[in-house]
Amino acid sequence: MKTARDQLPMVLRAAYLALHRQSDHRFAEYNVTADQFVLLATLQRGEALTQRELARRMPSDPSTVRAMLVLLEKQGLIQRKTHPTDARARTVALTPQGEKLFQKLWQAGEPIRKQIQNSLPPGTIQDLVRLLQCVATGLNTDLHTDLETVS
């Protein structure tokens, strides 16, 4: 018999994919994918980042981030420059066009956020965020723990 613990991975996957599909659908008219939105949102939150820092914050794989940056730079939404002090690195920042589009995308995402809220019992969205943060932290920590144990 399936316990809640056994069900969780599949349910988490289902929820995430549903969100992803909805977002892709919503952002398609702006020629932006859900994950590109995530990248833009991460950049919008502060000053220029190195690609590695950007990948850490999303969090995504650096190879994937690189591929996405190539696309977004081509669209004129982000710009990469050589790093001021580290010749190995490049900085990434939103262009004015990218900033402008982000604002539109944020608005476009509002119905989704509202829909999620409406699908949940009142007052539980904070609980859900907190619990998901625990899961994300708990699962990300273990990779490091394994490495530490081995070394």
Added chain:
Amino acid sequence: MKTARDQLPMVLRAAYLALHRQSDHRFAEYNVTADQFVLLATLQRGEALTQRELARRMPSDPSTVRAMLVLLEKQGLIQRKTHPTDARARTVALTPQGEKLFQKLWQAGEPIRKQIQNSLPPGTIQDLVRLLQCVATGLNTDLHTDLETVS
């Protein structure tokens, strides 16, 4: 200022990707990916399914499921047959080898399930499952609603 509602999509993404990475890592020694495990688990839950039904239950895109089935059939873990009554369809079922491997994978996934449980406050895992189900259901429903509105 970011409210819980605004944070939820990113946190959901982070939690899901962390789970996905962990699972991929755990199942790699069996030459199975996290998503292939999802497919095997879906099949293991009952009798043979058509590809469409399998895609609906995972839930995944039919094209993706097809590609995955090609790989898994090649590995001898699943078998596809012509449907007994519908010439358009094929049925998919686990092979004895696939069933056997699934049992091993289920065991291999135990530390992850335990880790998730340990990362959460005691007694909250059921809440999390329930809330995620709401999100998944609420987001999947809307696609249909949009279509109904349009037509």
Added chain:
DNA sequence: CTAACTTCGTGCGTATACGCATGAAAACCG
């Protein structure tokens, strides 16, 4: 009965996820 519509699996193209490998630059350590 037949045309129109729906469903099935397949395949293509594009985007993303990630491991692995590489060369260059930076940091570390004796």
Added chain:
DNA sequence: CGGTTTTCATGCGTATACGCACGAAGTTAG
């Protein structure tokens, strides 16, 4: 100071996600 290790971005290969298109088969409606 110089050898070693780490970090950076890049690129390749494989897997997955999904929209779109297509031909074949099944269903529906007049």
